Amino acid sequence: MVMNSQSATIDMRLKHAYGDFDLDVDLRLPATGVTVLFGPSGSGKTSLLRFLAGLARAQQGRLQVTGAVWQDETNFIPTHLRPIGYVFQEASLLPHLSVEANLLYALKRVTKDGATLQDEESEQVLSLLGIKPLLKRQPEQLSGGERQRVAIARALLSQPEVLLMDEPLASLDQQRKREIIPYLEKLRTELAIPIIYVTHSLAELSRLADTVVVLEAGRVVTSGPTSEVLTHLDSPLQLNDEAGVVIEASVISHEERWHLLRAGFVGGEMWLADEGIAIGEAIRVRVMARDVSITLSQHEDSSILNTLPARILEIAEAAVPGALLVKLVLIGSGEAVENGNSTVLVSRITQRSAEHLKLVEGMSVWAQIKSMAVLR
């Protein structure tokens, strides 16, 4: 991916071959927001993160972060001299130190003059991640989710210029994941530094990513802004059963009687389960391709709440035999679509239905959305 060079802060061209593993990437990542490195295990996403951190050394290449060269033919800056924060997949805390001592381990090494956890900046980090009640505990007395929160807080206390996270939720069960994801979303909105986040979970990608890099077998297969990558019909992401798009919306009104809220976005509005989100607040809504169906007319006699006018942009074969992917642009309010700003859905239907409805590109249809998830 070649991004605008002014906005690029992480510039890497790295090559590494070891046994069956062969990595060759040329990437420029943006200065802000969350970049998700996505791919199956063995795709090289964790290796890439370790090269960034200096925990491993790529055999060839160049790595430059915010103007500083971290690796080239002659130089290799060791990990402890790189201004990074790193959150490991599991066992992230130093086992012989209490939570407080773990945090101080980081703080003492970046501040010369006796900084404490009571300083304003540290306080902010601790309250952002809800650490204060845990300070006196030992790592083995924490749940997996609490451990990861402490690890994230510790990484932030080391005042990183880039935060690197290697599948921080992968070792947690569903409930722990739900417990920690709101903290990650807060990081996303409140941190000024870029976050590079490795995951193989499409759900985490949908919630957190601003930019997506999809890796397969050591190569970048597609990359770009999240909404773009998620709506690419030939992207390997579409092979996933949970493939879908993310819509940036905001809350317009509440319908208390039905426990519903109305959310508006470029090109339309829709009903969602009301989770007590205030009017005006920005939310992310995830719509999976398998939950979107297509009709030629608007059915008033359907149990489906959200039926939105749309136009077919593209039809492509899905990886599953007999299935098609249909890319739809929502045309609920016309003017937004024309200035290049639009909301796109992907629908997965059967080839039989497509033939039966005689769907072709450019056709106006109705998109029925069976269900969706509010991600905030």
Add this chain to the structure above:
Amino acid sequence: MDENLAAIALTLRLATTVTLLLLLIGTPIAWWLARTRVWFRGAVAAVVALPLVLPPTVLGFYLLLLMGPNGPVGALTESLGLGLLPFTFWGLVVASCLYSLPFVVQPLQNAFEAIGERPFEIAATLRAGPWDRFFTIALPLAKPGFVTAAILGFAHTVGEFGVVLMVGGNIPGATRVVSVQLYDHVEALDYAQAHWLSASLVLFSFLVLVVLYTFNRRASSSFRLRG
């Protein structure tokens, strides 16, 4: 009886000196063996482990030659004005250090290896340099290994006989340790003295081991839990 007490005191002094020296010498060796990947690592490990398989008298014989007036070590110590080491307390210390080295290095090496890469990687991402990592990660996490190494080094030095006899001889107050004294009693058929000395040695060793193993059990079980 006074002779027995003198022998016990000398043995304790020797074992303590040797244990402390070995912890100092053995730690860098064990650290190096645990972390290095160079090709001659195996050869170094074999040299360290040699005293485990050699008869003590073989080791003692070579040390006697090396440290004697015609040996290179002997020439060196004489030129430094230290005199000759055989049949002195410090000669015993040198010999015991070599003899007990594997008993200190191996538990330390195992403890260092058991830490794994992760804690060091964590520390590096928190800006800890190599020395910082050694003192704040390696040493505290290897604590159970240090306890085991100290027990084994101490106990093994107390129990040696062959090397001591070859290198130290049998000089009261200087090289006559408990094991040699005991041998003298048995040679002289003085079984009462032999019993007294043996029983006190058994009791002492037992008590030291009980205390240290109790401590070590606690240390190593908490280590496992946290790991």
